[in-house]
Amino acid sequence: MSCDGISTSKNPQSSEILSSDLETARAAVLKEAKIFDHSxxxxxxxxxxxxxxxxxxxxxxxxxxxxxxxxxKAIEQIKEMIKIRNEHFVVDEGIDINFPYPAGRKKQKLTLFLGYTSNLISSGLRDIFRFLAQHNMIDCIVTTAGGIEEDLIxxxxxxxxxxxKMDGRELRNAGxxxxxxxIIPNKNYCAFEDWIMPVLDEILEENNILTPSKLINKLGEKINDEKSVYYWCWKNNIPVYCPGITDGSLGDMLxxxxATRSKSLIIDVVEDIKNIxxxxxxxxxxxTIILGGGxxxxxxxxxxxxxxxxDFSVYINTGIEDDGSDSGARPDEAISWGKIKCDSTPIKVxxxxxxxxxxxxxxxxxxNLKKD
Structure with missing residues (x-):
């Protein structure tokens, strides 16, 4: 007996069982490691x-x-996109070096699509997007109506x-x-209405049927502000697509x-889907670099x-896939649809x-900015 009254005698049978248990435990816990090539x-x-x-x-x-x-990994993937895009590109004989739309938009070895949701234009990322458009580092933008109007506003x-955590009722009463x-004051939208109505009148006089991308191009020209994303898209002939163009203040203005003109603008979304x-x-x-979802x-x-x-794809969002939404879906789901190539290595952050x-x-x- 030990001093605390617990028996310390060795039972051969219990010792044999303990040895067997240890062997089982060691095999489970200390499983032999095999070479794993994934990383x-x-x-x-x-x-x-x-x-x-x-x-x-x-x-x-x-x-x-x-x-x-x-x-x-997203940084490395985007570096590779830029590297390929900047390589010398010669098209085969008989193939046009330019895209059919917008006229004169030259093809690169890689076409870079940038997408972002309206909240990101509302944030300071607007200035990052402007930098990319200003230096012609992207070939196409896709955004929402809010992603257009917030830049212009x-x-x-x-x-x-x-x-x-600011109180919604107090904010509403304060405009x-x-x-x-x-925080976006209501007077910003009043200023937007004052600015855009004459522009829409001018467009209506020229042609009452136009695509969302042509409307955005015209607005970018008319805003005439070097801080604007769409000013630089107009300047550098970068197409901007907005399939939900009526879903925001821009739609309110339309x-x-x-409602106050004898005839109205007709927005042709079919031509734009053909173009993109x-x-x-x-x-x-x-x-593709896609910030947000939807x-x-x-x-x-x-x-x-x-x-x-x-060929390359980077997602940045906080969506989850468990509800089956496209917004939260991982790149692998897009691969199943054929929207991302099977041999690519897309990444979601x-x-x-x-x-x-x-x-x-x-x-x-x-x-990669080339300074003069």
Missing amino acids: KIKIEGYDFNKGINYEAILDSYISTGLQASHLG KSLKPSFLGDF MNRAGNV YFHS NTMAIRSNKTG IVKHHINNANLFRNGS FSDATLIFPLIVAKTFAK
Whole structure:
């Protein structure tokens, strides 16, 4: 007996059972490791003993694990898109070097589609998108009605930082609108109406039938502001597609305009779907960068279905796939539809785009900026 009264005698049978149990446990817990080719990157983060080096910190993301590694992979994927797009491209004899729409838009070795939702134009990412359009770093934009109007409105009146928890009733009584923690005064929309009505009158005199992309192009020209995304899209002949153009303040303006004129504008969405699908079909390779979900995400992916899928794809959103929504679907679901090529390596970063897209642009597009 031990001093605490517990027997310490050894029973041969119990010892034999214990030995057998240990062998079973060891086999289960210490299972032999086999070579796994999926990844040979060792997980490690940034060592701050080396000092503060933001370039190196971002480089360390790919080996950090979790969503940091997805961000690192997204950066590498976009670098590859840019590299291919910038390579010298010669089309086969008899093939037009330009896309049929917009006229004069030259084909690159890779056509880069950028998509974003309206909340991101409401945020400071507007200035990042403007940078990309200003330097002709993208070939096509797809966005929502809010993604158009908020850019134009910001050229007229500013938005302000608020808080997610501001009281909706108080804001309504004060004539303020909240988009997350961005506050947009009602007077901004009044200024938008004052500006756009004469522009719509002018368009109506020229031609009462036009596509959403041609309307956006005209608005970009008329806003005449170098801080505007769509000013630069007009300037650089970058097509902007908006399949849900009536779903926002822009739609409100079209409604007010049609209700107060003897004839109204007719928006031809069919020509635009033909144009974006043709752009995808006639591209040598395609890459897609899609921030957010909804109609923007599907419209770009569906256009690429017509060429049997995009070659490169990066998603940035916080949607989940469990409800079966297209917004939350992982890239693998798009592969099943033929919207992304089977031999591609698409990546989804689960994040608010405002957190990481500036970092991505800093590591990719901004590094490729050719200064005069």
